[in-house]
Amino acid sequence: xxxxxxxxxxxxxxxxxxxxxxxxxxxxxxxxxxxxxxxxxxxxxxxxxxxxxxxxxxxxxxxxxxxxxxxxxxxxxxxxxxxxxxxxxxxxxxxxxxxxxxxxxxxxxxxxxxxxxxxxxxxxxxxxxxxxxxxxxxxxxxxxxxxxxxxxxxxxxxxxxxxxxxxxxxxxxxxxxxxxxxxxxxxxxxxxxxxxxxxxxxxxxxxxxxxxxxxxxxxxxxxxxxxxxxxxxxxxxxxxxxxxxxxxxxxxxxxxxxxxxxxxxxxxxxxxxxxxxxxxxxxxxxxxxxxxxxxxxxxxxxxxxxxxxxxxxxxxxxxxxxxxxxxxxxxxxxxxxxxxxxxxxxxxxxxxxxxxxxxxxxxxxxxxxxxxxxxxxxxxxxxxxxxxxxxxxxxxxxxxxxxxxxxxxxxxxxxxxxxxxxxxxxxxxxxxxxxxxxxxxxxxxxxxxxxxxxxxxxxxxxxxxxxxxxxx
Numbered sequence: 001x002x003x004x005x006x007x008x009x010x011x012x013x014x015x016x017x018x019x020x021x022x023x024x025x026x027x028x029x030x031x032x033x034x035x036x037x038x039x040x041x042x043x044x045x046x047x048x049x050x051x052x053x054x055x056x057x058x059x060x061x062x063x064x065x066x067x068x069x070x071x072x073x074x075x076x077x078x079x080x081x082x083x084x085x086x087x088x089x090x091x092x093x094x095x096x097x098x099x100x101x102x103x104x105x106x107x108x109x110x111x112x113x114x115x116x117x118x119x120x121x122x123x124x125x126x127x128x129x130x131x132x133x134x135x136x137x138x139x140x141x142x143x144x145x146x147x148x149x150x151x152x153x154x155x156x157x158x159x160x161x162x163x164x165x166x167x168x169x170x171x172x173x174x175x176x177x178x179x180x181x182x183x184x185x186x187x188x189x190x191x192x193x194x195x196x197x198x199x200x201x202x203x204x205x206x207x208x209x210x211x212x213x214x215x216x217x218x219x220x221x222x223x224x225x226x227x228x229x230x231x232x233x234x235x236x237x238x239x240x241x242x243x244x245x246x247x248x249x250x251x252x253x254x255x256x257x258x259x260x261x262x263x264x265x266x267x268x269x270x271x272x273x274x275x276x277x278x279x280x281x282x283x284x285x286x287x288x289x290x291x292x293x294x295x296x297x298x299x300x301x302x303x304x305x306x307x308x309x310x311x312x313x314x315x316x317x318x319x320x321x322x323x324x325x326x327x328x329x330x331x332x333x334x335x336x337x338x339x340x341x342x343x344x345x346x347x348x349x350x351x352x353x354x355x356x357x358x359x360x361x362x363x364x365x366x367x368x369x370x371x372x373x374x375x376x377x378x379x380x381x382x383x384x385x386x387x388x389x390x391x392x393x394x395x396x397x398x399x400x401x402x403x404x405x406x407x408x409x410x411x412x413x414x415x416x417x418x419x420x421x422x423x424x425x426x427x428x429x430x431x432x433x434x435x436x437x438x439x440x441x442x443x444x445x446x447x448x449x450x451x452x453x454x455x456x457x458x459x460x461x462x463x464x465x466x467x468x469x470x471x472x
Contacts, residue, residue, distance in 0.1 A: 030055050032070045036079025040417040041401045044394045054423040057449035083431050087119025087424030089404035090379045092284050092365025103129045108467050110144025111460035116376030119424035122148040125161045151178035156191025168199035175203040188213035201227040225279040232284045241268040252294045255335045261343045273354030282407050285352050286367040287385035293371035295345035308374035311469040353390035364400035380440045393436040423449040
């Protein structure tokens with residue numbers, strides 16, 4: 001991040017100097033961001049030289065600075081020459097502490113998200129510990145983004161944090177348990193039979209809990225669209241376009257699947273995009289991870305230079321380095337040619353652009369930590385990937401602000417900047433509508449009205465680097 005891109009040694013120095021001081025940025029304190037250019041996300045516009053007032057975690061006023069009186073005792077943040085956007089939402093993320101990393105480090109991981117302007121996050125393979133973490137955030141015991149937690153993955157084969165379902169009866173029971181436990185949605189992954197899938201979506205509809213996640217053979221894309229599933233990763237689209245197995249999920253590792261791209265036609269992709277929009281489906285394409293890991297490739301020096309590389313714990317870092325080395329062998333490149341890899345990226349990008357052009361609904365999600373992208377940092381790369389696919393910066397921003405709030409039925413609460421909305425705000429040093437990369441130039445973040453200046457955000461990243469990644 002340009003706003004937070006500091007070396008590890010400097011970051012640790014910030015941690016020592018800044019500690020955990022919050023001053024009058026405590027929850028409930030009055031806050032005013034003055035003279036700022038507001039990007040309200042209620043429309044594709046900028047409200048120049050405005051003041052935003054906050055009290056008790058809510059925006060109380062947004063108006064021209066000359067007309068807004070700042071009450072006595074209010075903490076004032078000088079926003080001159082800066083831009084204010086709603087807090088960002090990452091609708092597909094995970095934690096290192098989902099697996100072998102201790103659960104005690106989860107709060108540090110959430111701090112990295114907040115430092116990147118993420119004030120709402122959906123954890124996509126949930127655990128009972130995540131439910132406790134969600135309660136702790138809501139109660140103010142942990143500083144982090146507001147959490148939405150998906151169920152443990154419903155899958156047809158053994159996996160981590162999974163509920164294996166192979167029959168309709170098992171599927172219905174798993175949905176009932178997820179709803180009773182308080183998970184926000186049911187997460188689907190791989191290996192589900194069509195009868196199990198049908199039972200999941202029917203039981204979820206009966207219990208009024210959303211179904212999200214993968215679409216893999218033998219479940220047809222058209223069936224998932226018709227059932228109202230929220231789709232992740234563009235799973236199933238290449239298969240639907242080609243009428244045969246292709247590159248969804250593990251298919252990217254199958255060399256025999258890559259030649260299928262030679263028969264792919266743009267008009268078929270466009271037709272599927274139109275069908276998606278007509279179905280009213282919400283799509284989380286997770287372009288940045290998939291496109292870079294399996295299509296364009298990731299330069300080793302560039303990966304190691306990323307500010308989030310040092311956040312990777314040693315074991316998963318070594319695992320991914322080995323996996324990447326196997327993926328990019330010279331022998332594989334004879335089939336997984338540059339032309340086919342470019343076609344893979346182009347097809348995914350075309351689908352996203354065509355879905356948006358058709359009136360479809362896009363959600364920004366990073367699917368981090370994956371393939372050397374870490375939560376928070378990865379969401380900014382996802383916004384950049386959406387723009388690279390042809391969306392405007394405003395459309396990309398909408399996918400990480402107002403669209404997630406609309407999808408969750410919470411548009412009256414957050415996702416835009418207006419009186420009455422929750423005071424989740426990100427102050428930027430550049431105009432994100434002119435260049436979406438400016439979302440990385442973070443000067444400060446408000447989480448439920450609690451103001452966190454850049455020095456404190458840097459300290460949070462430094463602490464997580466030391467505790468989660470070991471700083472190596």
